[in-house]
Amino acid sequence: MLATWKYRPRNTFIQRLDPRTRFIFLFSVILALTVPDIWDYRIILTLFLISLTLYLLARIEWKDIRRTWLYIFILLFFIVGLNGLLSGRGGPSSVIDLPSPVVFYVGWIPVTVSKIWFALNQITRMLTMAMPALMLPYTLDPNIYGTAFRRMGVSDKVSFTMDLAFRFLPTFSRDFTTTMDAQRARGYEMDKLKGGLVARIQKLAPLIIPVVMQSTVTGEEVIDAMDLRAFGTKPRTWLKELHYAPRDYFMIGLGVAIFITCCVLKWGFGIGGFFVPDWFSRLFA
Amino acid sequence: MNDRANTWEFGTRQVVYGAIGAALYGVFSWATNIFPLPAAGNVTFRPAVAVLIFFGAAYGPWVGLLAGFIGNTLGDMLSGWGFYWNWSLGNGLMGMVAGLVMAAINDFRARADIMKAVGWGTLGIVVGMLFASLTEMFTGGIDLNTAIVGYFVPAFLGNFVVTAILLPVLMIAFAAVAARRGR
Numbered sequence: 069m070l071a072t073w074k075y076r077p078r079n080t081f082i083q084r085l086d087p088r089t090r091f092i093f094l095f096s097v098i099l100a101l102t103v104p105d106i107w108d109y110r111i112i113l114t115l116f117l118i119s120l121t122l123y124l125l126a127r128i129e130w131k132d133i134r135r136t137w138l139y140i141f142i143l144l145f146f147i148v149g150l151n152g153l154l155s156g157r158g159g160p161s162s163v164i165d166l167p168s169p170v171v172f173y174v175g176w177i178p179v180t181v182s183k184i185w186f187a188l189n190q191i192t193r194m195l196t197m198a199m200p201a202l203m204l205p206y207t208l209d210p211n212i213y214g215t216a217f218r219r220m221g222v223s224d225k226v227s228f229t230m231d232l233a234f235r236f237l238p239t240f241s242r243d244f245t246t247t248m249d250a251q252r253a254r255g256y257e258m259d260k261l262k263g264g265l266v267a268r269i270q271k272l273a274p275l276i277i278p279v280v281m282q283s284t285v286t287g288e289e290v291i292d293a294m295d296l297r298a299f300g301t302k303p304r305t306w307l308k309e310l311h312y313a314p315r316d317y318f319m320i321g322l323g324v325a326i327f328i329t330c331c332v333l334k335w336g337f338g339i340g341g342f343f344v345p346d347w348f349s350r351l352f353a
Numbered sequence: 354m355n356d357r358a359n360t361w362e363f364g365t366r367q368v369v370y371g372a373i374g375a376a377l378y379g380v381f382s383w384a385t386n387i388f389p390l391p392a393a394g395n396v397t398f399r400p401a402v403a404v405l406i407f408f409g410a411a412y413g414p415w416v417g418l419l420a421g422f423i424g425n426t427l428g429d430m431l432s433g434w435g436f437y438w439n440w441s442l443g444n445g446l447m448g449m450v451a452g453l454v455m456a457a458i459n460d461f462r463a464r465a466d467i468m469k470a471v472g473w474g475t476l477g478i479v480v481g482m483l484f485a486s487l488t489e490m491f492t493g494g495i496d497l498n499t500a501i502v503g504y505f506v507p508a509f510l511g512n513f514v515v516t517a518i519l520l521p522v523l524m525i526a527f528a529a530v531a532a533r534r535g536r
Contacts, residue, residue, distance in 0.1 A: 074430065094436070102491045136434060151499050190494045197492060201435035210430070225368050226419065232372035233379070233423050240373075240380045265398075269518045272400050276381065280404055280523060281530045283373050284411075288534070290369045299365050 074132065074205045081315070082126040083207050087216035089316040090208065094200045096323030101193060103327075104334035107342035109185075111330065112193050118326075119199040126203045133206065140198060144191050152187035153179055168344065171352050181352050185344045210234050215308045224304050240283060247278045360456045363415045371419030374408035374448070377401070378424025383431040401428070402512045403519035405444065406474035409452035410520075411461075411527060417448025421481070439492060443485025447512070450477035461528035467521045474516045482508040 077083065082090075097115060106112065154177050168182035214231025218224060251274050263271070294300075312320075334340035381401030405424060409417025422445030426436060454473035458466045486504035489495050495503070 095438075098438075098492060136432075139434070148493060148495060151495060151503070155496065155498070194493055198435065201437060204436045205430040205434075225363060229368050229371040229375070229419050230423050232369065233375035233427060236372055236376035237379060237427060240376050241384075244380055244384055265514065266518055269398065269400060269515055270522075273519060273522050276400060276404065276519065277522060277526045280377060280407070281526055283377055284370075284527065284530060285534065287369050287373050291365050294365045294369065300368075 086316045093323040100327040100330040106340045116196040123199045152190045156183040367415045370412040374420025375423035379427025382428030406451045407523040409448040410470040413455045414449045414452030417452035418445045421445035421448035439488035443481040447477040447481025461524040478512045
């Protein structure tokens with residue numbers, strides 16, 4: 069059992085983008101929806117379509133990502149959606165303040181047109197923010213995270229920590245597998261952890277402790293090697309170079325424009341708040 | 354092994370142990386998904402949290418912060434969940450607050466020092482998970498009640514139970530390794 073990355077190189081527009089562009093765009097979308105507190109379905113739907121287009125451009129195979137989507141849907145529909153539908157809370161107070169016709173009751177809880185519309189808005193809003201994030205593990209080369217963060221202004225040491233963590237991962241994954249095999253040879257039955265909660269967690273110790281302790285010893289050797297090479301005394305250079313292409317400027321511009329537009333619409337023109345459109349209300353009339 | 358000269362020092366040692374902590378947190382978060390731990394509702398048990406708290410307590414707040422932030426990102430990436438900055442930062446805060454106890458630990462085998470580490474680890478879990486849960490109000494549009502009851506309480510309970518059980522074992526094992534190595 070080795071830790072394997074979900075990443076696979078594909079010749080797509082998304083993977084040709086500079087990793088910095090993708091982080092900037094992701095944060096632009098999140099900030100555009102959360103800072104001015106956007107709940108207007110017209111804006112949310114526009115951003116959702118942009119996110120969906122980018123997701124489709126990534127061409128991630130369904131068999132690779134279906135388990136993740138299942139988790140996302142459970143979270144969205146059962147936790148977020150049902151909460152919005154039943155309580156109507158979590159967004160603007162106007163959802164529950166609005167005089168809205170009751171569509172049906174769940175027990176004693178009235179489900180209004182306003183709450184139904186809010187739940188739909190909330191799910192779409194979350195999906196809009198989740199899709200650009202969801203693509204990252206499948207489409208961003210793990211070897212360029214350190215470089216990307218360094219070029220985004222993060223310090224050498226923090227970026228190197230990130231780079232080093234990616235390099236250690238297969239080693240520790242292999243150590244974990246070796247430890248598991250060794251414990252199995254001694255009769256450890258990892259598939260049949262019996263007993264109560266405390267007993268079961270305690271039984272994980274023979275798997276975790278050897279790997280952690282070995283890693284602390286490895287750490288000392290790595291520190292010695294790095295100190296001998298005078299790590300941290302001067303700014304370091306990075307093997308991989310990142311360069312913005314015209315498409316990156318376009319995407320960064322788009323992200324910044326989305327953020328500024330949402331702020332101007334909300335604070336300059338008062339557009340972006342929650343309301344139930346007439347056509348939706350008429351569906352329940 | 355545990356240089357306590359300066360809690361806030363950020364040198365080679367912190368870079369290396371931050372990376373090791375992150376890689377271990379990522380691997381264990383991903384690997385222990387296969388173990389059948391009992392769960393109630395959406396309470397999940399992540400044994401890797403004890404490793405994160407341990408790295409914070411043993412190597413300080415910067416190591417805890419980096420191990421939590423990068424490790425959670427790695428674990429999410431390995432599982433294919435994506436990148437959720439607020440949960441990664443919440444995990445980083447969890448390790449960072451736990452790391453504040455580093456200077457107060459003299460003997461990793463001493464009951465009092467173990468209790469201190471568990472206490473600060475618990476505080477770290479509260480701070481980290483509260484941050485992540487409350488920021489979901491802005492990113493996820495959930496209300497305070499859902500943030501506390503649906504997100505914070507299950508995350509806190511799961512992490513606390515695992516920390517209280519595994520952290521003392523990790524600390525005692527670490528004391529033995531440190532004594533054998535002589536530094």
